[in-house]
Every structure is written in structure tokens, then in C-alpha cells.
Amino acid sequence: MxxxxxxxxxxxxxxxxxxxxxxxxxxxxxxxxxxxxxxxxxxxxxxxxxxxxxxxxxxxxxxxxxxYLSLLFVPIGVGVVMHVSYLEQNLFQVLGVIIIGTIITIALSAKLMEILNKIIQKKND
Amino acid sequence: MTNLENLYEIWVYLQTEPLFWLTITIGAYLIGDFLYKKSNINPLVNPVAISILIISGILIFFNIDYERYFNGAKFIHFLLGPATVALAIPIYNQIKLVKKEALSITITLIIGSLFAIFITYYLAKIFKLDDQLILSMLPRSVTAPISMGISELINGIPSITAIITITTGIVGASLATFVLDFIKVRDMTARGFAIGLSSHGIGTARAMSRNKTAGIFSALALALSGVVVSIIIPIIIKFIL
Known part of the structure; x- marks a missing residue:
């Protein structure tokens, strides 16, 4: 160990x-x-x-x-909440960008990789 | 000296001790984990988010500086480094699968990283955010130390980037399962890779706890996208934006 x-x-x-x-x-x-x-x-x-x-x-x-990887992000995550005032009046717009942007990125890249995997699988068969 | 004064002195002393903040941090995490399991592992009941809220609540209620808390909890924070290095092992164990999907990994990596950057840029424009804030948001899809470094390089504000990056991780970890189920992607390697690509470490931690293959591909995306994004953002800024 x-x-x-x-x-x-x-x-x-x-x-x-x-x-x-x-x-x-x-x-x-x-x-x-x-x-x-x-x-x-x-x-x-x-x-x-x-x-x-x-x-x-x-x-x-x-x-x-x-x-226990998740636990390790807690101390720095607390910092985010404690310093959220840095975003001032932009808080909701920033959250909007993060939420919409992250959803679109996850969806597009997962779909893309799934399709690519299928195409490559077919070629190999 | 009265009992109350005694207690107050102990309280003041504890605040300066790592022991106290380590106990609080792990305790809050166990509560978060308990609630998460109670909710039938509903991804919206994210143990990281819950523990963050509990601890922030304590700090705000007792009017304690974040620096004081962090100074105590930094032993946990320190383990992030070794944990990142340790991610080499699960990737190595699946090296055959990684090699088999090398082509899809490379293409998704490049196109997905570009997606992440451009979507952030255009959404931020739509929401009419100012330029420096937009620059600070661009690298939000990669792990915090890298995103902060990029932010500094392109004249963003690193501390703002840190806040936005961590929030992205929590949002990705909480919403990924819904999004991926909704668009019916069942391929675990694709699910994991997309999570790591868009929501770095916190997303990876969650993917790891749900499905080994997804976790490994998430870790792979976390490492690779960090490299790719730090190369392409300065190029995009110089030539396109």
C-alpha cells in the first residue's frame, strides 16, 4: 500500500x-x-x-x-458557493449558458461517438 | 471560567484545526451519499452538490471565511492530484477497448471539444455577456486547473473560470444520465466519453460510480480533452473570434 x-x-x-x-x-x-x-x-x-x-x-x-473521487471535489466546490458573488448580476445568464451548453455538448458528442462506433464496427465485420 | 466560555474557546480552537473541517467534509459527504442512495440513485440528488450546500451553509451561518475552511480541508483537496494519476490504471485495464475505438475517440474528441467551445461562445453572446466573462467561460469543459490556465492565457479571469468550470462539472454530473437516456444513447463508451468531455472530473467521478466502462472512457476524455482544448482555444481566439 x-x-x-x-x-x-x-x-x-x-x-x-x-x-x-x-x-x-x-x-x-x-x-x-x-x-x-x-x-x-x-x-x-x-x-x-x-x-x-x-x-x-x-x-x-x-x-x-x-x-471516492467525488468527495475530493467538495472543498473546491464549497469555494464556488462562497465566491458566487463574483458573478454579480450575471449569475442567471451564466447558469443558463452552463446548463444549456452542457446538455447540448453531452448530447452531441455522445450521439456522434455512438454513430462512429457503429460505422467502424460495421466496416470491421 | 464558565462552561460557556470554555465551549466558545473550544469552538474557536476547532475552527483553526484540520481535524474539524476534515470531519465536517467527510460527514457532509456521507450525508449526501446517504440521501443519494435513499433516492434510488437519482442523479439530481448529487452527493457532491449536497455536501457543498451543507458545508457552505455552515460557513455562512457561523460567518467563517472560506480560506479558513479550505486550510482545514486541503488534505482532501490534495488527494485530487494522486487520484488523477491513479486514473491511469482503469484506462490501462481497458487498453484493448480504447485501441479498438481509437478512431471514434479521436474524431469525437476533436469535434466534441470544438462543440463545447463554440456552443459556450454563441450562448454567451445570446445572453449578452461581456467579452471578458465570455473568455473566462470558454474553457469550462475541461478540468479546473487546465481551464484556469487557459483563462489566464487568453485574458479571462481565472477565479471566475474556476467557479464556472466546477459548476459545469456539477451540472454535467447531475444531468448527464437524463440527457443520455433521453437521446437513447446506450453505448457505454460513448456515454462515458461524452461525460468526461463536457463535465471533466466531477462528471467522471459520477460515471465511475455508476458504470466501470463509462467511467474509464470519461477519465480518458478528461485527460485527452484537457490537452486538446488547451491547444485549440488559443488558436480559435487568434484566428476566428
Whole structure:
């Protein structure tokens, strides 16, 4: 467990360093995610028992953290409510844009991907 | 010293302690989660939204600064970073499915991200919002640290962008199931990808808790759209808007 946590923190740290060094707009943790994903793909060919064990504990830890993902957004979410006055008289218009815009984006992109998946599936068959 | 004074001193002391705010935050979340399960997992009863309202209520009622609260709850906030890195694992476990759908993922990613930006732009114009506010809204479909970075780059107001981005996440997490059921999209990869693309982390957290495949594709969209949107927004602003 502790080793797994260390691995995840290490990848985040690498991510943060890369982000700061290259002045990227992509946040450190997202870079860490991409690095970890490629490392896992690369390690697939190596069948050392130690690495397999470590991988297993990283998987377990990851399952534990990601199942409480929602909770982690609460502190910053409270900030939204406490600072909502920043939007001044625009609050309702902004909410309108967010609600309508999000509904349209979800609907269009889901429909698009479903159609694409069907077309590609048919071509492969 | 009277008992009451004693209690008051304890209260003042607790406010400065992470212990108190961590307990409140997790407690509020458990209440939100309980109500969510009680409601037969109705997506409108969002545990994040409920816990946010409970805690904000406490802060407003007792007249406590957000900074004081955040200082206590920042241990929970800190875990967002490791949790993001940890999303690599579920994606890796489904790497075959990801490869199989690579083409639809790429096309949906680019067109969907453009949708998100242009729809926000035109809606904001229709609602007659001023230019700086529009700029602050454009990156709202990607995760908060990225959207704030983009906002700063294009002369928006990052703190406003943070508020708008988080609200987008909560709105997406609450409404996605209805929208996707309404338009009858049953393909879990498409459902998940659309959620991550439009409502980033909070949407992904919800998708994860409902369906593994949807959650994974949502996480994938969250990471990829962050990269794509941060590249295309500056281009759009320079050449189109």
C-alpha cells in the first residue's frame, strides 16, 4: 500500500516537474497520468514478479482512491458557493449558458461517438 | 471560567484545526451519499452538490471565511492530484477497448471539444455577456486547473473560470444520465466519453460510480480533452473570434 502510494506520488511529482520545466498548460497530475499509462504499457512485456506485485498494489490503491473521487471535489466546490458573488448580476445568464451548453455538448458528442462506433464496427465485420 | 466560555474557546480552537473541517467534509459527504442512495440513485440528488450546500451553509451561518475552511480541508483537496494519476490504471485495464475505438475517440474528441467551445461562445453572446466573462467561460469543459490556465492565457479571469468550470462539472454530473437516456444513447463508451468531455472530473467521478466502462472512457476524455482544448482555444481566439 505504502509503495503503491509512493509510486503514484512519484508520477505526480514527475508530472509537476515536467509541467514547470516546460511551462506547460497541462496540469502536473494529468501529465503524471499519461506517464503512468505509458509506463504500464511498457512494463507489460516484463514479467518480473516484483513488478507484478507492485502493479497489483497500485491497482488496489487506485481502485480505492477512484471510488471516492467525488468527495475530493467538495472543498473546491464549497469555494464556488462562497465566491458566487463574483458573478454579480450575471449569475442567471451564466447558469443558463452552463446548463444549456452542457446538455447540448453531452448530447452531441455522445450521439456522434455512438454513430462512429457503429460505422467502424460495421466496416470491421 | 464558565462552561460557556470554555465551549466558545473550544469552538474557536476547532475552527483553526484540520481535524474539524476534515470531519465536517467527510460527514457532509456521507450525508449526501446517504440521501443519494435513499433516492434510488437519482442523479439530481448529487452527493457532491449536497455536501457543498451543507458545508457552505455552515460557513455562512457561523460567518467563517472560506480560506479558513479550505486550510482545514486541503488534505482532501490534495488527494485530487494522486487520484488523477491513479486514473491511469482503469484506462490501462481497458487498453484493448480504447485501441479498438481509437478512431471514434479521436474524431469525437476533436469535434466534441470544438462543440463545447463554440456552443459556450454563441450562448454567451445570446445572453449578452461581456467579452471578458465570455473568455473566462470558454474553457469550462475541461478540468479546473487546465481551464484556469487557459483563462489566464487568453485574458479571462481565472477565479471566475474556476467557479464556472466546477459548476459545469456539477451540472454535467447531475444531468448527464437524463440527457443520455433521453437521446437513447446506450453505448457505454460513448456515454462515458461524452461525460468526461463536457463535465471533466466531477462528471467522471459520477460515471465511475455508476458504470466501470463509462467511467474509464470519461477519465480518458478528461485527460485527452484537457490537452486538446488547451491547444485549440488559443488558436480559435487568434484566428476566428
Amino acid at each position: 505504502l509503495r503503491a502510494f509512493f509510486v503514484i506520488l512519484l508520477f505526480q511529482l514527475f508530472g509537476e516537474i515536467i509541467q514547470k520545466y516546460f511551462l506547460l498548460i497541462i496540469p502536473g497530475p494529468v501529465i503524471g497520468l499519461i506517464l503512468l499509462l505509458f509506463t504500464l504499457i511498457f512494463l507489460k512485456k516484463i514479467k518480473s514478479k516484483k513488478i507484478l506485485n507492485l502493479k497489483k498494489s497500485v491497482v488496489n490503491l487506485s481502485n480505492a482512491i477512484t471510488s
